[in-house]
Amino acid sequence: MAHPTPVSPKAAALVDGFSLEMTGKDVPGLEEARDTIPQGTKINVTFLGNEDLEMRVTAAKAVKDMGFVPVPHISARRLESEAQLEEFLARLQEVGATEHVFAVGGDPADPAGPYPDSLSVIRSGLLQKYGAREVSIAGYPEGHPDIADDVLWRHLDEKALALAQQGLDAVVLTQFAFDTDPVIAWIEAVRERGIDAQIRIGTPGPAGIKRLINFARRFGVGANAMIVKKYGFSLTNLMGTAGPDRFVTDLADRLAEPSTSPGTGGGHGDVKLHFYTFGGLLATSQWAREFVAAQSSGALR
Template structure:
């Protein structure tokens, strides 16, 4: 594991946070850029309603504004090896290929030769096109379409592949509303010998209805008890909620000696400015 900060757990978690945006969020990035610390890592999605031009434009803007672009590569959305190489070559030509996040992606069936993120990593093509750091996914509450033993096997396989290829990596988790399974999962990751730094997925401030919609889509637990702990009101779906309770609870549970390097990754759900404002205010208060 990488070196562990001696600062308070809350400060440590909030250092070097990362953000996520879609290819359609260019105008929103422009609105938020003055609130985002220089050098912040910003992941750029690889969704079905985006194309190569949109993804590249978003990643270029992230770099142009002084941040670190982390383009996503969705394995099952790639129709061929040629499509993967076209994307990597375009990233390399723009100088934005150093960091990528490789994920299986939403399609139930592969559009081409890659069934999962590990199959992309094992091609060796990422390094050939200048990739120097690879993010992979983690699921503290499991995955609605993948059995838990397969999730663990995949994570261990990705960690081993990165070690074999001498590439540093990071695990970025799905967001959630309950700290308990997150901490248990981190401990299980470490117990399995996986020492990659971890970025815990956190929802940016958003309307309760919107948060519930995304939670249902990704299989995230939203029982009444969990909602109450997080600060969500299931009887007032018109309200809004931020992750302050979640982050403070995580900070109290976080032990760098046992859990290694842990940071936060904010899913902005299109609200880049709202999330950036919230983070800036929260850091100021803490």
């Protein structure tokens, strides 16, 4: 199916090499979408409160077996003990799913065990012990509803330093965004701090508008009328669906412009996209394939 609008080469290049997100319950959806996802794509596997160890490991194994790269989440505040973390990592290692992991604080207000944040998991040395080579850490271009900005920046600095000291590669993976202005400003601020890791900007794949807004409000992401209009939908029409076409195109244009911030060397560094699959893995992977094909097939004249 042809993409309905022309796609610039720089926008197609930004989408190429995307990563995806799935839950432990999404293995049937991954099976459905497998032929539309490029082999070697990174697929993050969440660590939710309503999932258990078996479900998480089974999902990571399915990702690996289908020819993709599993990136299991390690949710610090959900871990009840060091032994539980080691059990999880050992099981993941058995199925070849520990080279790439995502260390994140997690949602619970109070830690279930000894890890109050992802930094404490990284500093434990256990990720490296069980074969991690690359660790993703969280970034928040529009802030966090429960964490002050200065704390977020301090932790980002400390996590990047801790990973470098352990000889581990870092990826900064962001909460999803609707507005390119704070995203570009945040990328430039990251680079000014001397963090040159790959940044993956999170954005929703195609999904129902009402669902997108509910997720945005839950995570403190800006969802006012001006921002969502820039993204490509209206708060007065909540019945339709929306995709990231406008956001991706605008972000690619902005990334192609020289950075004016001191300390960035005029560039934004290595930036890719991470899709939150609120509308399903198949809908997102089909959108990405059609978006890239619209440029490579000569849609632009």
